[in-house]
Every structure is written in structure tokens, then in C-alpha cells.
Amino acid sequence: MELTEKVLILKTGKFKENDLWVRFLSATRGVQNAFAFGGSRSRKRFGGCLEPFSQVLFKTGTNKTGTYQVLQEGSLIKGYPEIRSDLRKMGLAANCLKFIESAVIEREGSRRIFDLLTETLDVIEESAPDDFFPLFFRAKVAFEEGYNPDFTICSKCGKPLFSSRPVIFDVEKGLVSCSDCDKGRGGELVSAGTVRTLAWIQDTGPSNWTSLKLPTEIRQECFSIMDRFMAYHMGLVWEGHSYKKI
Ligand SMILES: [Zn+2]
Incomplete structure (x- = not known):
């Protein structure tokens, strides 16, 4: 064939x-x-x-x-001549490529992932994104692959979550709820800024992400919660220089 x-x-x-x-x-x-x-x-x-x-x-x-x-x-x-000649850009781009190499990409979603990856490389080639750009990429891949929690409304009472109050994210079930509904039933306390950022990544693409200025604590919280979410659902963890299937 x-x-x-x-x-x-x-x-x-x-x-x-x-x-x-x-x-x-x-x-x-x-x-x-x-x-x-x-x-x-x-x-x-x-x-x-x-x-x-x-x-x-x-x-x-x-x-x-x-x-x-x-x-x-x-x-x-x-x-991508800039990516190939600039070590920093190459590092960011290689991180995205390694993630794709390790993730199991569903056949029906491969067009979307292909477009996402090439758009991401275009942005790295043409601008100077910061170090957490690959995290946004990884999160978007997870969302596109169907691991796509609703970060905008409480999964239990349906109230909008965009107030300043922290919310509870159940990593295993992929459900987000307001603090009134959770009552200590497990899940992790996550700041409103983090859920707002993740909801924004769901709605936007790589060309939007370079303009985002995030406070360090939100950035770190996005990293830690999404890396655990992806480890649980996609079985991927970052180990030293590559992703490892767990
Ligand atoms: Zn609720």
C-alpha cells in the first residue's frame, strides 16, 4: 500500500x-x-x-x-531554521516533540494534534516564548485527546467557578467543583487563577499564549496539577530528559 x-x-x-x-x-x-x-x-x-x-x-x-x-x-x-540554530528555542521545541513521541495519539485526533504541533513550532520559530510554553502545549494536547475537564462550572451544583475563591479539582475523575459542594471529599484545592488559566488554554491556541503574563505561583500550580492529571490519565511523566510511560 x-x-x-x-x-x-x-x-x-x-x-x-x-x-x-x-x-x-x-x-x-x-x-x-x-x-x-x-x-x-x-x-x-x-x-x-x-x-x-x-x-x-x-x-x-x-x-x-x-x-x-x-x-x-x-x-x-x-x-525551522531559527529552532535549529537557537539552543533555547530548540529545547522548547524538543520538549514538545518528545511529548508527542511518548503520548498515544488517537488516530481520529491526529489531524488536530498535527495542526497544534506545527502551530506551536511556528510560534517558537517566530517569537520568544518563555520556559513554560511547552506546559501549555502538553495541557492542550491532553484537552484535545479528550481529557478535558470543565473548568468553568461546578460539576456538582452547576454554579460558575470564576470567582476569586479556590476550587477543588479531583485529578482522578477530572471533575472540578466549588468549595461549597466539596466538603472535604478529596480532590485538591486549586486557585481561581489556575482554573481560569486552564480554561483559557482550552479556548485558545499557541499564538495566544506568548502574550500571557502569569504570576509564578499560578504558573507552578498549573504545572503541578496538569502534570499529575496527565500522569494519571495519559500515563506520562517527565523523567530527566524524556517522558516515560508509567
Ligand atoms: Zn458547587
Whole structure:
């Protein structure tokens, strides 16, 4: 079976003198692996499009027995020269790529995740987002994958949550409730600023996030609550330099 699709290169490695393996996010099929025979040699078939941080139009097939995918040729749609030459930008972008590589992206959601990732790379390429930008990206991926709590109304009484009072977030159930309804039944106390920030991320995209100036304590609370939420529901934790499936 042959197909042509838009992909973003996540990782590339050598497995023989001239051959490469490539891990990429397909806009239609989620994260995929394939071999590029002659990949490090053939400029004609793969000229400049097997590096991480490349948006490529790939023609893919399978080997004779259908056991693995083979890249036949690619043409570069977009490279990210600033990300590749600026270590700080590269760090932010690599963090987003690693998360995608580890997360199990549902096939039907892969178009949305592809658009989100390329838009995120565009923003990192063109502006100077701060260090917590990848957290926003990770949270948005979780929301897009359906782990999407309602941060605007109490899950028990239906009252709006946007007052200045803290709310209670049940990480396991993914439910948010007002402090009147909770009465010590578990869940974590979260500030109103944090739920407002998370609701805002649900409604916006990467190009909006660079303008946000967040107080340190809200930033840290967003990090800690969302990282635990994603660890519980998506089974992903950050360990040293990569995400680990738990
Ligand atoms: Zn309530």
C-alpha cells in the first residue's frame, strides 16, 4: 500500500551506513516509524527533509511482506531554521516533540494534534516564548485527546467557578467543583487563577499564549496539577530528559 501524507519529523537515527529510521507524526495516522533506505545519501529523494523539525510531504509504502514501512521520497514543506540554530528555542521545541513521541495519539485526533504541533513550532520559530510554553502545549494536547475537564462550572451544583475563591479539582475523575459542594471529599484545592488559566488554554491556541503574563505561583500550580492529571490519565511523566510511560 502506498500513500502520500503530510508529516512532521520527530526523530531520525542511523541503522546502517546509508540507511535511516525515521519517527514522524502523520497528519492522518498519528505517530509512525519507517525506514529510509539510502536516506543519508539520496539528495534527490530525501533532500533536506529527514531532519527533526521538518514538515514534509512523504510518499510511504511497505516492504514486500508488509511488515514495515518504507519511505520512498519526501519533499520539504517547511523547515525551522531559527529552532535549529537557537539552543533555547530548540529545547522548547524538543520538549514538545518528545511529548508527542511518548503520548498515544488517537488516530481520529491526529489531524488536530498535527495542526497544534506545527502551530506551536511556528510560534517558537517566530517569537520568544518563555520556559513554560511547552506546559501549555502538553495541557492542550491532553484537552484535545479528550481529557478535558470543565473548568468553568461546578460539576456538582452547576454554579460558575470564576470567582476569586479556590476550587477543588479531583485529578482522578477530572471533575472540578466549588468549595461549597466539596466538603472535604478529596480532590485538591486549586486557585481561581489556575482554573481560569486552564480554561483559557482550552479556548485558545499557541499564538495566544506568548502574550500571557502569569504570576509564578499560578504558573507552578498549573504545572503541578496538569502534570499529575496527565500522569494519571495519559500515563506520562517527565523523567530527566524524556517522558516515560508509567
Ligand atoms: Zn458547587
